[in-house]
Amino acid sequence: MRFTDLACRLIAASYLAIFASCLNALELEDRQRYPGTGDTMIKVISTGDLAVFEPFILQFQAENPAIGIDYYVTSSAVLHTAIKEGDVFDIAMSSAMDLQFQLANDGAAQRFTSPITESLPGWARWRNQVFAFTAEPAVAVISRARFAGLERPKTRQELIGLLRQNPTAFEDAIGTYDVRTSGLGYLFATQEARNSDTFWRLFELMGRRGTELYCCSAQMIDDVASGRLTLAYNVLGSYTAERIARDDRLEILTLEDYETVMLRTALIPATATEVEAAGLFLDRLLQEGMRETSSVWALPPLRAADTPEARAYGPIRLGPGLLVYLDKLNRDAFLGAWSDAIVQP
């Protein structure tokens, strides 16, 4: 292992294909190494975009210069498979809290306690194995230009009405996650379907208008910004807010009936080798998550799960209920119904 690590270090960072061979052919979206002054190098696997997490990593390294960080970005499904199959990572951060929960439930995570984890609210941790450090809502994003002249709907019911009455404005101009490939999209969709009966009617209608399916929030936001899409539904609110700050072509559609709030979670895999450094990293993550506002990143703190909209249902509960939609039969049934609704000929 040491040798392969060393080999990896020697090979230039730009050769992605060679990385892949070192990592059991992990499908990576991105990877960045931040060497520290010491020998310790923690391997972090995450679904979070490098652009979002880099400030945090640099901040962490400023405080702990000895610890190097090897940051891998991948999809939640790949992350889940990698940890489940025993790939060696020291921290796994994912927005798919159901998959994270399943990893811990099936014994792929190890326990970690510190004064900081103890101060975390009970709903934000499970068995001291899975820890939430952000509370991120799913939002609807609209293009100001394409929404010109249309009244902003206040509820999903009103949104359905708007889609019915203005077919042209939305024809082939709606985007959402492809829940078949995106773990986060699947989590948002299943939780929403559980919470509200308007979900299926809305998706039926979205399917009829023609909906573009995406793997990731960033692309959806890009397409709304460019005007290719009028509406992107169930986009990660945190990314959107960060984009809106520097792009006024975008706007978040405030829907007051309910809000699905996902908890971004981190865990220390059972295979972790640098447990001590991983603990420091995790503590720092949780500290950031418990701040009122973070100066390091644009991710909303855990406190955001306490908004009036979110309070109606609370953040998605970190508990065994998450296993329900991961069940093979349930997943098949849900994807079947979802495909029937959204992928119309």
Added chain:
Amino acid sequence: MSSTTTVPVFWRSIGQRLTILLAGIAAVLAILSWWMITSFAREAAERTQDNVLVASATTIAEALRSEQGTILLELPYSAFAMLDAIGEDRVFYRVAAGAQTLTGYEDLIPPSNPERPGDVAVGTIDYRGDQLRTVTVMRTVLADQNPVPVLVTVAQTRTGVQAIGSGLSQTAAVLSVALFILAVGLGTFAAGNALQPLNSFAQAVTRRGPSDLRPLRRKVPDELSPLLVALNRLMERLGQSIRRSEEFIAEAAHRVRTPLATVRAQAELALHTVEKDEEKQMLRRIIRAVDESSRSASQLLDHATVSFRADALAQEVVDLADLAEKVTDGLAPTAEMKDITLTLDADGPASVRGDAILLESALRNVVDNSVKYSPAETQITVTLAPADNAHWRLTVRDEGRGFSDASLPELTARFKRGTNVDQIVGSGLGLTIAEDVLVAHGGHLKLSTPDDGAGACVSLILPAA
């Protein structure tokens, strides 16, 4: 001594014994109650978990249906959501039709399966490094008109149950310790309270004077009344026995004294009639021996009188000056026989309250002693003076051999005589009588050697009236 070394210290006190026994009982009860609460709490938590697991498995079984020969299942969200009711426990499940796993964890094999639909099988297995509680229910689903038994197993780790159990166990432990401390406190109080009559009984007996043999009249608990009755009987018998012996001594002394007086008178007569010196010598020896016997008999009589009269002491006013004069006058002839000058230095009146006969016998015995132990041609001085504001002191001083210092405290013991008495005949009762009388009157006897070292000094100290 050997009995105290073999018996544990605490058996020496009934109170300690009771307290320790009660504390022991309390400790046993506290441990027992802790253990019972702990096991009940654990069992209650386990049953609760079993019930939640059964509810979950049943909810899943209810959701089973078949469509065109295929068994379908949409796991109800509530079936899993309810499982975090007890704690943060890992959850595993398996739905199987026969040997074929429909969904869930294929390697989750419960230890036993229900035999009939509607039955529930509960078990415990080790799975993926944890102990699991498994619940399996069976439901028959019709697929293509064929009844297919479907087993739904829901399993959960027991972390939550154990946390509840140990939490309650800790609470129970704290409560048990508190109960124990309370019980020990109450036990100590109860032991003290139960022994209180015994203590007051013992104190009542202890407070009595050495010669107080009246029966105890007090209310005692039933357990002590046999002791009280026995003690009173013993004291009564003892009193009778003492009275009998005193009476006997008095009677004997009295009876001996009268014939002795006759013998002495006859001997005196004979002394005047005989001519030979040898015979005179012999008769004088007889007279001296008779005198001694008579004196001893008097002392025995005095002693018996003291014992009698001290029990119910008379409270008449007595003038010590008169009394001293009477005594010195009475003993003057005896002193003269030995050429001893007996002088009295007393300024009356010096009143004390008490029994004149006893006080007289006390002083007489002291002066008599001095006369007896003083050599010829010496002085004996009896002085009456105030000892302090509330006491009179009668001092008898002689120029005799004095006391050997070592034996001072022992001299007042009955029949005890000094170590330097040589061949002088004596009963050893004189000082005993004096002291008994003084103590009965609230005074005391003081023996000392005068500052110039010659002779003896006996002080009778009595409270002034």
